[in-house]
Amino acid sequence: MDWYSTVFEVIDMRSFSNLWFWIVLAVVWSSASHWVLGVPFDMVARARRNGGQAEQDLEDLVRINTNRLLFIVDEAGLWLTALGSAFLTGLALTGFVYDVEMAQALFLLGFPLTLVGLLSIVSSRRIQNGEGEGEALWRRLRIHRTLVQFIGMASIFCTALWGMYQNLSAHVLGG
Template identity: 35%
Template sequence: MIQPYILSGVSFYSVWYWILTVVLWALICQRPLGVPYDMILRADRLPEVADRVDFLAHIQAERLNGLRETVGGPAAALIGFGLAMLAVLGFGFGVEVAQAGFALTFPMAMVAVATLALAARARREGAR
């Protein structure tokens, strides 16, 4: 049986939804390509920090490219299925919890795709 709160329209009005949204975006924005943002800011001023940032970025790019090559296809299929399921349940059947889940996960998936593309470009071009 479907629980009553699923269809009652409380997901987007919940303070916990917005706290989760803020926490997720704060975590995502703090480590672009796996390098802490404060190190990126210090790298402009200090050359030794810039070398460490390059080193960390290349390690992370290699790690992400390795993951993409080994489990990329199945992971993309599973994530795509999950997003499609949330979209159909949320926007096709009007389940607001699924809409809230889609609103949280779809932008995160786009950030993940952009991060993987950046990692592939960093490996290909040896970007600094």
């Protein structure tokens, strides 16, 4: 067996039967639900529990991150939307019309993350429009995190179903 065959046997290029894909999926959603608008969620709990400097640090960090996100959206939002839509459309067509499993996997990873991005924009606007301090900020960040976790659970569920279907059709059905 040559080196090339050994590498591709160890690193199975079929996405849904590859352990690395599932590890990446878990890490992506774990990170997305931990980092709420660029702020680690344990910082929110600490600010709520301790108040004072921890609360001020949280408010400052959220203000910085939301201002940065909204500046990017205001300056380049149209271009980012167009490029992101074109990229996701290309992945969807390549994956589901031409049956390229890697494109399917990337689409199932990327599309829900765009929903999280849109949710981040909405949350940032609400924070900037008056929910940027104290209880209102904690509530907004908690709601944002809960919605991200819901999107993540739905994404993992759909990806697992599609991955099982792909693995069954490839191995059992001989597709």
